[in-house]
Amino acid sequence: MxxxxxxxxxxxxxxxxxxxxxxxxxxxxxxxxxxxxxxxxxxxxxxxxxxxxxxxxxxxxxxxxxxxxxxxxxxxxxxxxxxxxxxxxxxxxxxxxxxxxxxxxxxxxxxxxxxxxxxxxxxxxxxxxxxxxxxxxxxxxxxxxxxxxxxxxGTLATWPLLVLRHAKAKPRSGWTRAEGDRPLAATGQRQALAAARLLMVWHPVRVVTSPWLRCIATVSPYIKATRAKVKVFDALTEANHARHPGKTAAVIEALVTKRTAVVLCTHRPVLPTVLASLAGHMVPELAATLPTEDPYLAPGEAIVCQVSAGDNPRIVSVERHRPYDD
Missing domain, CATH: 3.90.79.10 (Nucleoside Triphosphate Pyrophosphohydrolase)
Structure with a gap:
């Protein structure tokens, strides 16, 4: 898609x-x-x-x-x-x-x-x-x-900022241990491999992710293939986002101003805050193309934002790609 x-x-x-x-x-x-x-x-x-x-x-x-x-x-x-x-x-x-x-x-x-x-x-x-x-x-x-x-x-020279929803995890209802340790399902493991191939298209040199296992497992194939630099943010977990959404938004704001090709991996409940932060760096017509209804992105699906490389960075294009459908 x-x-x-x-x-x-x-x-x-x-x-x-x-x-x-x-x-x-x-x-x-x-x-x-x-x-x-x-x-x-x-x-x-x-x-x-x-x-x-x-x-x-x-x-x-x-x-x-x-x-x-x-x-x-x-x-x-x-x-x-x-x-x-x-x-x-x-x-x-x-x-x-x-x-x-x-x-x-x-x-x-x-x-x-x-x-x-x-x-x-x-x-x-x-x-x-x-x-x-x-x-x-x-x-x-x-x-x-x-x-x-x-x-x-002045919008031809850009750098990519990608948002990736983690791949399909084992059902929450059948998991009795810590939520942060819930792993990917077999389908999710295949989605992670497909996501890695897709990410190669934009070569993000940084990976920013929630520390929960299902996010780490989603970006691991790409990290292993490229040795991209990885930074973990507790603010990107479901639990910390529920308590302090402003800290989650601050992570996004920092990425936009960093001007480095990056992919961010997080959870479905966190996506509304992530998307709202991104929308603040777009014209309204472009912001209107962002997903607005739950689940926002399918497991393993990515949004690709191209950010202008000028002195006043702004997002000038948005794409959605689902690299694997089971």
Whole structure:
């Protein structure tokens, strides 16, 4: 499942005009950099179609859209990227129905290796104006227009702040020991592995979590894979949040001002305070896209906020991703 929302000129338009049943789902990225204060984007040329386009490809089984976007850029141009703001998805008709392609912005200054000549035979960094002329498909200009608008608005350079609800735990009703020791269920263990793969898309270098076992177990696969720095906050437990919600909110405020890619893992009853704190750093239209009804997020589901990298950090986009459904 994917839900995205952005602000101002970045508002997501879910239909590029294809209509009909979504038969093919794909994802990709618009890689960008700034050289001599000039925005540049990375185009690829595909010999099979003799066209200029963006790196993209079809979704693999069990893969989320963000994971697909990162994998396709790595496979087609050899670049390891971190996703930034979501860009407008495009749709267009294909033989089997409608193809839908989700795009993200991805800042990178790395030079792609020489293409293999099979899937991609040429790559080109160029200004958006040149890219507009070279792009073979009109629909591919839509995400570029959004990227340029974000650059002009100062909201293209961002860092990610993720909120992750812990994966499915063993039932509360059947647990007789300390609440903080309640472990993940078998489904929850699979969700934790899927969440780790999803988190790789944004590479949070810090993990902030409740000390209760089910939260620690949820983020452990990611921590083991990346050796991210971990900080435990008692204010993120259900019990401490019930007594002192203001301390929970203070943790969120500190994360926004820290300006470091981070994932926070906590419990369902804590989410309203977390979301309210995040809403204070968004325009009202974007805040209105946050979940407002219990359970807010499904077990193992994540909210991804992109925070502007300027002097006055504010959240400029919100996405929801559920990497595993049992």
């Amino acid at each position: 994917i839900e995205t929302a952005t602000t101002g000129p970045l508002a997501v338009d879910g239909d590029g005009g294809g209509g009909g049943t979504i038969a093919v789902r794909a994802a990709g990225a618009l890689c960008w950099r700034v050289k001599r204060k000039q925005l540049e984007v990375l185009l690829i040329h595909r010999p099979r179609y003799d066209d200029w386009s963006w790196p993209k490809g079809k979704l693999d089984a069990g893969e989320t859209m963000p994971e697909c976007a990162v994998r396709e850029v790595r496979e087609e141009v050899g670049l390891a990227i971190t996703l930034g703001i979501p860009l407008p998805a495009i749709t267009y008709p294909v033989k089997s129905g409608t193809k839908e392609v989700h795009y993200w912005a991805a800042e990178t200054d790395d030079l792609p290796p020489l293409p293999d000549g099979k899937e991609v035979d040429s790559v080109l960094w160029c200004p958006p104006e040149k890219a507009m002329k070279l792009l073979s498909s009109d629909s591919d200009r839509r995400p570029l227009e959004a990227l340029v608008a974000a650059f002009m608005a």
